[in-house]
Amino acid sequence: MTSSQSTTSNPYPRSLFWFRRDLRHTDNAGLYRALTQSAQVHCVFVFDKTILDALPNKADRRVEFIWESVRELQTALREAGGDLIVLHAHAEQAIPALAASLDVQAVFTNEDYEPSALVRDDSVATALAAQGRAFHAFKDHAIFAADEVMSKTGQPYSVFTPYKNAWLRKLNEHGSDFYVRAYPCENYWHKLAAPTKGLAQTDDLPSLEAMGFARTNLLSIPIPTGMRGALQVFDEFMPRMDRYFDQRNFPAVRGVSYLSVHNRFGTISPRYLARLAWQRNTHGASGWLNELVWRDFYFHILTHYPHVVGHAFKRKYENLAWENDAEKFAAWCEARTGYPIVDAAMQQILQTGFMHNRLRMIVASFLTKHLLIDWRWGERFFAEHLNDFDLAANNGGWQWAASTGCDAQPYFRIFNPVMQSEKFDAEGKFIRRYLPALEKVPSKFIHAPWTMPSLEQKLAGCVIGTDYPAPIVEHAVAREKALALFKVLG
Structure with a gap:
């Protein structure tokens, strides 16, 4: 090429x-x-x-x-x-x-x-x-790609923070919007070839049905499509951008941009987004710009370390002794783990094709560190279900969660799903939205409903094991097993 x-x-x-x-x-x-x-x-x-x-x-x-x-x-x-x-x-x-x-x-x-x-x-x-x-x-679809951001010795980066620092230095090196200015296509639209009868007459845009596909709930969710949809989503996010850093981790709050699917299919320019965030230069805007840097970073990893597709970035973890219990994997896929924050997140992706970024980390950590299931199983599930699926970001996120990827954090970072739930969905609003069986569970039990006394379970209409599943693993036990799994390989 x-x-x-x-x-x-x-x-x-x-x-x-x-x-x-x-x-x-x-x-x-x-x-x-x-x-x-x-x-x-x-x-x-x-x-x-x-x-x-x-x-x-x-x-x-x-x-x-x-x-x-x-x-x-x-x-x-x-x-x-x-x-x-x-x-x-x-x-x-x-x-x-x-x-x-x-x-x-x-x-x-x-x-x-x-x-x-x-x-x-x-x-x-x-x-x-x-x-x-x-x-x-x-x-x-990247701000910087290929060899544009490299270390001082000319080597590719493998850790995000030094990459981000180099990325930001490069963005600022001209003291202007040099790297994120727009390409003025509209000045040259007069060169576009007019419709031609026969070959280029495209009134017969192939229908979804003709291509073997069916309509979904995309437009009723709703998820705005196309260039106008992207601008609609971004315009709604702009007044919230300055609060992004403080609100991004709470799935019941409109804290994120919801632009990921538009970034994936290029219905909005990444230069436009980066330029506005960079020029705004608030704490929230800088935090959101950081997410665009992550996007470039995973393209960088995929380009320079192509073995990550199907293999561990850290090669010593290639042959971890995953348990790969098919029944537990099915419970995870079908939102039947017994951990409300995990199950609500899985219902979100099943119903909408979207999952909040904090929840992606929680469910990925749960699959790999609690159920001891190979990260590649989860990566494939996300690849099939995420509207914004992107190979580079999906692979990078899963390997980050599994501690097999390009991450400075050691393998003993294991999210406690109950603590994550208490911290990021304190009132259980998100959980109740996607798990109606828990709608009447008191807030003090919503994160760990199995701890409810039997009488309270009956009063809430949520008998554990009948109306909502009991936990398929116990956190403390699972954590010790995960630590032992990784320790074998150092």
């Missing part, structure tokens, strides 16, 4: 821009490069059969989110004088074939750092080269 960040003095007569995880026609690095380097630019999005056919759930909220966002993008491009060709095909074959049909000289896109995407892009670039066409990919 060839990648270029430079402009050329000889613009291409015709180019093709390939949208992927960047579903917006504003402040889009690759689209801007295509428009400024070409006399005319066609646009395409491919519902890639290679990806879609592998999804086990055909009522997948992510596919519906993408479909709605692509529909909006197509309308926006038409309003700007262009169009969006939408295909349901295998991208590796479809992109070179479309490039030949349109007789373009180059295909532009934005980089994707996942291993399967790199293989796909290499294949596309090779096929295009055989046709005499160029392939250019640009950084767009």
